[in-house]
Amino acid sequence: MKSLVQKLYLSLVYCILYFPILVLIIYSVNDARFSLQWHGFSGQWYRELFQDRGLWSAFFHSIGLGLAASFIATSVGLLACVHLFLHRHPYRRSLFAMLLLLVIIPDLVLGVALLIFFNVTAVPLGFFSLLIAHITFCIPFVLLTINTRIHTLDANIYYSALDLGASRHTALAKILLPLLWPAVLSAFLLCFTLSFDDVIISYFVAGPDFNILPLTIYSLVRAGVTPELNALCTITFLISMMLVIVSHRLSRKTS
Amino acid sequence: MLFCFVPLAMVVVASFLSKDSNHLVSLPFTLTNYAELFSPLFAKVFIRSLLIALFTTLCCLLIAYPFSYLLTKSKHQSVLLILIIIPFWTSSLVRTYSLIAILKFNGILNTLLLKIHVIDHPLSLLYSNFAVLTGLVYNLLPFMILPIFTNMERFDFRLIEAAKDLGASRLAIFFRVFLPNTAGGIISGCLLVLLPAMTLFYIPNVLGGARSILLGNMIQNQFLVLENWPQGAATSLLLTVLLFILLFFFRRYNREIVH
Amino acid sequence: MYKLIFLLFSLGCNTLLASNVVNVYAWGGELPKEVIQQFEHETGITVNFSTYDSNETMYAKLKAGRRNVYDVILPSAYYVERMQKQNMLAKIDHSKLTNLINLEPLFLHNEYDPGNQVSVPLIWGATGIFYNQDWVKTPPHAWNQLWDKRWRQQLLFLDDAREVFSIALMSLGYLPNDLDPEHIKAAFQKLRTLIPNIKLFASDSIQAIIIDEDAIAGVAWNGDAFKAHAENKQINFVYPVDGFVIWVDCLAIPANPPHPQEAYQFINFMLRADTAVQIALIEGHAITNAAGKALLPAAIRTNPMVYPPPETLKRGHFQRDVGDETIALYNQYWEQLKLAF
Numbered sequence: 056m057k058s059l060v061q062k063l064y065l066s067l068v069y070c071i072l073y074f075p076i077l078v079l080i081i082y083s084v085n086d087a088r089f090s091l092q093w094h095g096f097s098g099q100w101y102r103e104l105f106q107d108r109g110l111w112s113a114f115f116h117s118i119g120l121g122l123a124a125s126f127i128a129t130s131v132g133l134l135a136c137v138h139l140f141l142h143r144h145p146y147r148r149s150l151f152a153m154l155l156l157l158v159i160i161p162d163l164v165l166g167v168a169l170l171i172f173f174n175v176t177a178v179p180l181g182f183f184s185l186l187i188a189h190i191t192f193c194i195p196f197v198l199l200t201i202n203t204r205i206h207t208l209d210a211n212i213y214y215s216a217l218d219l220g221a222s223r224h225t226a227l228a229k230i231l232l233p234l235l236w237p238a239v240l241s242a243f244l245l246c247f248t249l250s251f252d253d254v255i256i257s258y259f260v261a262g263p264d265f266n267i268l269p270l271t272i273y274s275l276v277r278a279g280v281t282p283e284l285n286a287l288c289t290i291t292f293l294i295s296m297m298l299v300i301v302s303h304r305l306s307r308k309t310s
Numbered sequence: 311m312l313f314c315f316v317p318l319a320m321v322v323v324a325s326f327l328s329k330d331s332n333h334l335v336s337l338p339f340t341l342t343n344y345a346e347l348f349s350p351l352f353a354k355v356f357i358r359s360l361l362i363a364l365f366t367t368l369c370c371l372l373i374a375y376p377f378s379y380l381l382t383k384s385k386h387q388s389v390l391l392i393l394i395i396i397p398f399w400t401s402s403l404v405r406t407y408s409l410i411a412i413l414k415f416n417g418i419l420n421t422l423l424l425k426i427h428v429i430d431h432p433l434s435l436l437y438s439n440f441a442v443l444t445g446l447v448y449n450l451l452p453f454m455i456l457p458i459f460t461n462m463e464r465f466d467f468r469l470i471e472a473a474k475d476l477g478a479s480r481l482a483i484f485f486r487v488f489l490p491n492t493a494g495g496i497i498s499g500c501l502l503v504l505l506p507a508m509t510l511f512y513i514p515n516v517l518g519g520a521r522s523i524l525l526g527n528m529i530q531n532q533f534l535v536l537e538n539w540p541q542g543a544a545t546s547l548l549l550t551v552l553l554f555i556l557l558f559f560f561r562r563y564n565r566e567i568v569h
Numbered sequence: 570m571y572k573l574i575f576l577l578f579s580l581g582c583n584t585l586l587a588s589n590v591v592n593v594y595a596w597g598g599e600l601p602k603e604v605i606q607q608f609e610h611e612t613g614i615t616v617n618f619s620t621y622d623s624n625e626t627m628y629a630k631l632k633a634g635r636r637n638v639y640d641v642i643l644p645s646a647y648y649v650e651r652m653q654k655q656n657m658l659a660k661i662d663h664s665k666l667t668n669l670i671n672l673e674p675l676f677l678h679n680e681y682d683p684g685n686q687v688s689v690p691l692i693w694g695a696t697g698i699f700y701n702q703d704w705v706k707t708p709p710h711a712w713n714q715l716w717d718k719r720w721r722q723q724l725l726f727l728d729d730a731r732e733v734f735s736i737a738l739m740s741l742g743y744l745p746n747d748l749d750p751e752h753i754k755a756a757f758q759k760l761r762t763l764i765p766n767i768k769l770f771a772s773d774s775i776q777a778i779i780i781d782e783d784a785i786a787g788v789a790w791n792g793d794a795f796k797a798h799a800e801n802k803q804i805n806f807v808y809p810v811d812g813f814v815i816w817v818d819c820l821a822i823p824a825n826p827p828h829p830q831e832a833y834q835f836i837n838f839m840l841r842a843d844t845a846v847q848i849a850l851i852e853g854h855a856i857t858n859a860a861g862k863a864l865l866p867a868a869i870r871t872n873p874m875v876y877p878p879p880e881t882l883k884r885g886h887f888q889r890d891v892g893d894e895t896i897a898l899y900n901q902y903w904e905q906l907k908l909a910f
Contacts, residue, residue: 061380061383064376064377064380065377065380065381065384068373068377069393069394071448072394072397072448072451073397074412075397075405075408075409075412075448076397076400076405076408078408078411078412078418079400079404079405079408082408082411087800088800089774089776089777089780089796089797089800090777090780090781090800090801091407091410091411091414091417091777091781092411092414092416092417092781107602109602109618158501158502158505158506159505159508159509159549159550159553159554160509160546160550161509161525161526161529161546161549162509163526163529163530163533163542164529164533164542164543164546167533167539167542167629167633170630170633170634171633174633174634174635175635177635180634180638196502199457199498199501199502200456200457200460200498202498203457203460203461203494203495203498204460204461204464206494207461207464207465207494208464237387237388237391237459237460237463238460240388240391241391241456241457241459241460244391244392244395244456245395245452245453245456247399248395248398248399248452251399252398252399252401252402254403254512258626258630259629259630259633261619262638263592263593263594263617263619263638263639264590264592264617266617266619268401269401269403270619270620271620272401272403272404273403273597273622274597274598274619274620274621274622275597275598280403280404280407280774284401284404285404288400288401288404291399291400292396292397292399292400295396295399296396299389299392299393299396303386303388303389351904351905351908354908355904355908358908407774410777414781414783415781415782415783416781416782436783437768437769437783515728516771516773519768519769519770519771520728520769520770520771520907521767521769521770521907521910522907522908522910523904523907523908527907528904531900531903531904533629534623534625534626534628534629535625535730535896535900536893536896536897536900537625537628537629537632537893
């Protein structure tokens with residue numbers, strides 16, 4: 056009985072998380088340009104989507120940017136966390152405090168500050184400015200996530216590995232990394248999500264030649280979100296689901 | 311690290327400057343920006359934003375905590391974890407409009423409730439505090455689940471067995487063994503939810519009908535409408551300092567529980 | 570792995586100084602992508618198209634950038650005035666715009682940019698009252714009537730301080746671009762009494778709100794009401810008798826554009842009659858192009874919602890820049906108003 060209640064709770068939360076997505080998918084075939092009520096089936100939005108070059112290029116740009124930023128942010132954050140953990144840095148507390156500042160500061164302010172920064176350092180606005188900006192706001196999240204996990208570890212594991220003759224590299228990769236793996240994965244996913252969906256910071260530091268998806272979507276808001284976007288989000292969702300299923304099958308085979 | 315601190319430093323510097331209509335920031339250095347902040351207007355806006363953020367954090371915590379616990383017990387952790395994140399790879403804007411479609415007057419929820427005869431007239435759910443809370447909780451839930459889960463997963467469940475053997479009651483086990491050891495995850499989760507909830511304003515605007523003014527609106531007005539960048543910088547910094555103070559007390563209180 | 574890095578690097582190296590490129594920065598939902606694609610097809614110039622959703626964010630981005638990266642922008646008239654005062658716009662050489670004669674005299678001879686030295690009007694609209702015939706039996710025809718008790722918790726208002734204050738000022742008999750602090754204060758106090766009637770403020774995606782009957786009456790732009798009417802025939806629009814605000818979105822060239830030649834080609838293309846027709850048909854806004862208007866189908870050309878008759882237009886007031894102090898005053902009252910909810 057208890058296990059049934061537990062399973063129900065889990066499924067309930069997942070249902071709540073996915074219900075708006077279901078609605079999103081249904082409305083991608085809605086026969087109405089503006090209305091948010093059901094008016095019948097129409098495949099017109101998918102047809103429009105496949106002809107919309109601009110939206111697709113923005114989509115792929117966002118994915119590329121998200122992957123690059125998450126990868127770099129997670130690596131840098133991981134190394135920083137491990138370093139701080141192992142070496143008992145004297146300024147650890149204040150360093151964390153500073154990074155926390157970045158999380159608190161409103162997106163708008165950070166976006167503007169970064170724009171001025173790029174202005175002063177003459178970094179051209181485009182892919183690189185976006186990359187730097189995304190890494191900047193992702194790193195605190197990586198640190199917070201990995202940090203909660205790293206404190207449950209005993210630093211002596213690392214030192215004993217060194218004593219037993221392992222190189223720093225091996226100790227890091229073979230001992231610490233597997234222990235931290237769930238946190239690292241969470242951090243990476245969190246970063247990608249943040250980067251893929253960021254609007255305000257990206258708005259200020261983006262250049263005219265590198266279009267990204269959230270900005271394209273945001274620009275349509277004034278005119279009215281078109282069901283074409285629903286179609287794009289539906290496809291994104293289906294692809295992500297397929298990736299998860301495939302990777303799960305693969306990992307099952309290896310283990 | 312450099313990229314984090316230099317823009318921050320620029321914001322601090324800017325908050326001490328004055329406004330000039332031709333340039334965004336200019337000399338002389340002044341404290342008037344901060345003086346203007348000590349007004350009842352700012353206080354009211356701050357309290358409003360804080361209340362909404364606190365409620366959101368509480369709801370997220372109540373939902374996420376049991377959820378994370380159940381997750382640690384399950385056998386397919388990685389998959390379930392990723393399944394939480396996938397909905398958030400669709401644009402938050404489009405999801406918010408889905409929420410509108412659900413909560414509207416002629417929307418899905420009302421239509422459903424009417425069909426099964428739970429209510430007689432459609433409920434006015436949209437453009438209310440309920441809608442705002444729903445939107446915020448929905449968007450910030452993974453930020454609470456992930457830190458709590460990564461922390462809980464490391465918890466040694468044998469401690470619970472040991473406590474049981476020693477004769478402790480269920481409640482005692484929870485409050486004395488489980489809760490303090492997962493406190494780290496709770497703090498991180500609350501931080502990751504509370505802070506964005508205070509400055510997010512687009513979602514409350516859309517779902518709440520923009521009838522309220524929150525901190526994010528205020529700062530946006532200062533930067534964009536008034537073009538008073540130093541003032542905007544000053545407001546942001548004051549907000550940061552206030553939140554820091556809150557954080558400090560929270561951490562102190564938590565450390566007392568753990569020891 | 571390395572291929573990915575190389576790909577990303579080359580994406581990043583896409584320089585702005587490549588020729589046959591024009592960087593356009595415009596309002597979202599005003600220049601349709603079909604028109605952009607047609608321009609690219611006919612001239613071979615690639616268009617890097619970015620959008621914004623408010624004049625303020627466009628202004629902030631232009632101000633904060635070190636070097637101007639945009640060739641063509643689409644600011645509203647009152648921002649043209651503002652940016653001109655600060656020398657942010659390049660002087661427009663009329664000899665390069667052969668299609669300029671297509672425009673209506675009403676918009677060519679204006680007060681915000683006399684002689685059109687820095688801007689070229691493209692799209693215009695007006696703010697009025699919309700209502701849903703199903704629910705509203707006696708339609709309102711003056712701003713004053715929105716204060717009636719029958720609108721309790723019913724009205725949709727635009728989420729724009731100036732538009733809302735213009736309404737209050739006009740209901741008191743003043744002009745929308747009023748600078749007098751006493752008048753603005755009176756408008757604020759009148760607005761406080763309106764609070765029980767307002768259901769929500771919104772400026773984005775209001776067509777969905779209007780069509781799905783989340784608000785049965787309120788303030789809207791004529792273009793939005795026209796588009797809503799296409800999906801829900803019960804929607805109607807009124808130009809209030811106590812006056813209304815007219816806005817105009819103009820094409821302008823920021824100072825020192827990277828591709829001036831292409832900028833002029835783009836603007837000239839937009840001024841063509843057939844392009845104007847496309848803009849009007851796809852996005853539903855009213856166009857300033859007289860030659861284009863003549864080519865529109867009669868149903869749209871004579872539709873009073875989008876193109877009101879001249880006697881009605883006389884009651885309209887163009888939105889003008891009011892200066893920094895007045896804007897600060899408006900913003901102060903606006904924040905206090907929202908806190909009172």
